[in-house]
Amino acid sequence: MHIDKCKWYNDAESPVLFMIDDLANTWVDTNNNGQVDWGEDWGYFRDEDRSSFRFLQERLLVHFPDVKVTFFVPVGVRVGMMDRPLFKQVSLPINADEASKDFFQSIHHHPRFEIAYHGTTHGKVGSRATDFIQEWELFRSVEEAVERIGEGIAIYEDAIGERPQGGKYCGYMSNEHSDESINQAGFTWWCRYWNRGSEHGDPISGLDKNPLTNYDVKRFASQGVIDIPSTLDGGLLRGVYQADMSVKGIAKRLLRKPIVRWKLREIDYLLEHRLVISIQEHIAPARDDGQRQSPNIFDDCTSLVGIFHYLEDKKVWYCTGTELANYVNVRDHVQVVLLEEDRFIFDHDTKYTGQEITLKFEEVQPCRILLPNLHAIDVVAGVVTVPVLQGEYTILKGGV
Structure with missing residues (x-):
C-alpha cells in the first residue's frame, strides 16, 4: 500500500485566499464634510454605519459564507500619500484606545478572519504621490528593519493579544535588507511580490518567470519562511461590469459572457495546475492626494461576486494566510x-x-x-x- 500526503488540505485543487490591504485606524474625508461617506473609511469607523468593514460584510461576505479574509494592517499611524494633502486624513495606531483594540482583536479572533502585519506607517511621504517611499525601502540595515518591526509587533500584541504570524511588504517593495529582517523577526509566512507582475508588465515582481513555481508557495531565508504568492487582481472582471455608454462600452455589454469566460482563464490556469489563488484588494479607495486607490472592494464588488460565484462549484479550500502556512509546514515536515x-x-x-x-x-x-x-x-x-x-x-x- 502507498500513502501520499496531499498538496492541499482536503485534497483541494487550489487554496483560495482573499487578501485585503490597509485595514487601518484611518479615515480620509474626501469631501471635507466632517462625516464618513462610503469609500472614505479604512477602518477608523470600525463596524459602524457606512464603514468599509460594514460594506464588506453586507455587500459581499454575507453571500459567500465559506470565504475567509486575511487583512493586512499598518499598525501605527498610517501616513497619507503626500506632505501637502488635498484632503484631511485622520490616522491613529490600532491600539490607540479600547474601542480600536476591541475592533481589531474581534476581527482576528473571528474564525473567518485574520489580522496580518503590514508595517507601522506604510512608508514616507514626499511632495508628490510619486515620491512616496514604501516602508521596507527605507531601512538602511537589517538591524534598523528588525527594530522597527519590533515596535510594530509591540503595537500589534497590545491590540490583538498575540504576535502576528505573517504579513506583506508595503507596496510589494523591498531592498537587500528586507528578507533577512522578516527572517529574524520570526514570521511564519510573508507576501513578497505581486506575482502576476512579470506577465502583466508590472515591475513589482520577483525574478521567477515560471508560472508553475511563481504562483506556488516557496520558502526563503534560513528559517524557511513561507512565501505566499499574490496571484489574482480582485478587479479581474471590473471592466466587464462597469457602466459605460461609449461604443466600446456597449460592445462589451453585448459580448459580456464571452469576455467574462476569457478573463476567467486566469483562474482556470491556477486550478488546473493546483496553484495558489490569492485575491488582492484594498479596503477603501479614498486617498488624501485625490487619486483613487486600486484595486478596492468598492469598485470591484461586482467583480468579486463574479469570481466567488465562479469558484462555488470548484474543489477549493478557503483559508487564511496562517492556515495555509500551517498546512504547508505539516505537509513538508x-x-x-x-x-x-x-x-x-x-x-x-x-x-x-x-x-x-x-x-x-x-x-x-x-x-x-x-x-x-x-x-x-x-x-x-x-x-x-x-x-x-x-x-x-x-x-x-x-x-x-
Missing part, C-alpha cells in the same frame, strides 16, 4: 512511515502534534482509519484528513 499493510505512524516534531494533514491512498476502496486515540475517520474516494498524533494508525478495510 511530517513523514508517513508505513509499518505494515494496515498500519502506519507519523514521524514528526511534537510541535506539529494535533495539526491536520490530508492523505491519499493508492487503493481507493472505502475504508476507515482508526486513530491512536481509537477514534475512527472515514476515507472517501481514497482521501482522508487526520490529526497528527503519537502512536499507530490502523487502516480498516470495507468501511463506508
